[in-house]
Amino acid sequence: MNEINGILAIWYREFKVFLREKSRIVASIVNPILWLLVFGGGLGSSVSIPGVNYQAFIFPGILTQSVLFSSIFFGVYIVWDRKIDFLKEVLVAPISRTSIFIGKVIGGSTDSMIQSVILLLVGLALENFGMIQGIYFSPYSILLALIILFITTVSFVSLGLIIGSQMESPEGFQLISSFLVFPLFFLSGALFPIDKLPIWIKPFTLLDPLTYAVDALRNVILGISQFSLMFDLGIMLVFLVLVILLGGLAFKRMKV
Amino acid sequence: MPIIKTDNLIKKFGDFTAVNGLSLEVNQGEIFGLLGPNGAGKSTTLMMLTTLLKPTSGTARVNNFDIVADPDGVRKSIGIVFQDPSSDDTLTGYENLKLHGMLYNMPAELRERRIKEVLELVDLTNRKDDLVKNYSGGMRRRLELGRGLMHHPKIIFLDEPTLGLDPQSRENIWDYIEKLSKEERVSVIITTHYMDEADKLCDRLAIIDKGKIVALDSPTNLKKVVGGDVINLKIKNPDIESIKKLDFVKNINSKDGTLSLSVNNANENISELLAVTGRVESVELHSPTLNDVFLHYTGREIREESAEGGWSERIINYRSKK
Structure with missing residues (x-):
């Protein structure tokens, strides 16, 4: 009971902060829409992917991108907590480091999932207004998409927290996480199909855990994919377990 | 317990x-x-x-x-x-x-x-x-x-x-x-x-x-350890030996041209003290503070400056960075 209350406490705080930072919510919704309409519309006018509209093709990629960015950058909040003494207030409370980690993961994932739901609705609206074509939603595909996005969120919130727990300065965090986020995003095939890539890029793409999230989402929303859904989910779950274990460890070893 | x-x-x-x-x-x-x-x-x-x-x-x-x-x-x-x-x-x-x-x-x-x-x-x-x-x-x-x-x-x-x-x-x-x-x-x-x-x-x-x-x-x-009162004297060339001979002077600390003395009944004895020291630049007399206690034990003073990056300063930094 003790630990559960502690987890709830951390979640409560993260959620309140999320609701107060309106600019963060707005930016996290507006940026993906710009990508989808401007980048997708612009590039889509001269690039064609067989059998699917380019904007529809990158829609799953943009969803994953928004989850990736907001999830990893959530880790910076723990650096800010350390910068003032709020982190000490939490660390000195009678709850375990594992509970603090879990609370933070749930907190960060809640933020990302709210964004994901809004973006899915935006996609649905854009499709209905005829601004993009080729996205097929059913209650079943939405449910599957949310599950895939949830696994992705928890994984990358954990990754962001691992980095944040070891960093002293927000600037340092930005540096390290940018080095991670952009390769993860560009290699994942969010913006292009991965079956015809140059031979030297291919291995990096296959090593990128985000590749499988993008592929799985494309599978359930567009019905096109490189791998089977089960294979994608399998790899995602392995990555999930790995980062959660590492995250728990990182929090245990975290200095004040 | x-x-x-x-x-x-x-x-x-x-x-x-x-x-x-x-x-x-x-x-x-x-x-x-x-x-x-x-x-x-x-x-x-x-x-x-x-x-x-x-x-x-x-x-x-x-x-x-x-x-x-x-x-x-x-x-x-x-x-x-x-x-x-x-x-x-x-x-x-x-x-x-x-x-x-x-x-x-x-x-x-x-x-x-x-x-x-x-x-x-x-x-x-x-x-x-x-x-x-x-x-x-x-x-x-x-x-x-x-x-x-x-x-x-x-x-x-x-x-x-x-x-x-x-x-x-x-x-x-x-x-x-x-x-x-x-x-x-x-x-x-x-x-x-x-x-x-x-x-x-x-x-x-x-x-x-x-x-x-x-x-x-x-x-x-x-503060009792310091003894009676504290007299701080600013003197060019203090004759410490003759000051030590005065029986009401308990303790002498010298730092940066200032002598800090622990003295019994400073108000009564100050004239006798000044007769021995001769010309002084300034005299200050006060009841002992914890600063005198610290000086007594360590030969140094607790500097009255705030820690680097103190409380309010950090709030300001935090806000401007955020």
Whole structure:
């Protein structure tokens, strides 16, 4: 009971902060829409992917991108907590480091999932207004998409927290996480199909855990994919377990 | 039984020994001070007693829980107000307290009652729904004082409780500390480098320098050690030998061309003293302060400067960066 209350406490705080930072919510919704309409519309006018509209093709990629960015950058909040003494207030409370980690993961994932739901609705609206074509939603595909996005969120919130727990300065965090986020995003095939890539890029793409999230989402929303859904989910779950274990460890070893 | 007992506590960071064999006992219900200059090891000691740092060697018991073997027992027994702001400024005062109650596993009913009580205690009831962002430095400290008490700790640790506050807010915080010590019947441990603060608040205090206790007693008794009064003389070429011969001069410290003398009945004896010293540039006479005590034991003064990056300064940095 003790630990559960502690987890709830951390979640409560993260959620309140999320609701107060309106600019963060707005930016996290507006940026993906710009990508989808401007980048997708612009590039889509001269690039064609067989059998699917380019904007529809990158829609799953943009969803994953928004989850990736907001999830990893959530880790910076723990650096800010350390910068003032709020982190000490939490660390000195009678709850375990594992509970603090879990609370933070749930907190960060809640933020990302709210964004994901809004973006899915935006996609649905854009499709209905005829601004993009080729996205097929059913209650079943939405449910599957949310599950895939949830696994992705928890994984990358954990990754962001691992980095944040070891960093002293927000600037340092930005540096390290940018080095991670952009390769993860560009290699994942969010913006292009991965079956015809140059031979030297291919291995990096296959090593990128985000590749499988993008592929799985494309599978359930567009019905096109490189791998089977089960294979994608399998790899995602392995990555999930790995980062959660590492995250728990990182929090245990975290200095004040 | 003492509420805190440390035994030869040592903390090293690489080659640097921050705390060097600290042994002390704190009694239940007293306000106990750790007084010393910046870098003396006060905060490190506090971090060990609050389980945030593990000692390199030595042991300590807080409320009879071992700080290494039973950190959870210690954590449940203590409340802390840190040197830097540790409340979330995007939350309201009330929300910060609620969060604290949840972290300490307080049942909802008790939690709400305690929030009301501590808000009253620190006079923030009518500001409870304002964002902490909009609090002054003094109000934020008061909120954190109240928060530290919320879960009925046996002991509350205050790390430099008035660092960076203006004089009026400082006295205001002192009043609250005295009030909570009485009304909540909790033992209070204060670290400070302000002599006036230690003098005013503490029942007993340990003077710490370079990680060691140089003296431990009540402020009154400590000042008695210096003896009578203090006379500071500015002299070009002091004749220390002949001053030493005067039987009312107890002790002589020389620093930067200033002689600091401990003197019995300074008012009566000053003319005799000046007859011996000859021409002086300036004379100053006062009752002993804890600064004189520190000077007596270490040959140095506690510098009256705030720690680098103090409380209010960091709030400003934090805000502008955020």
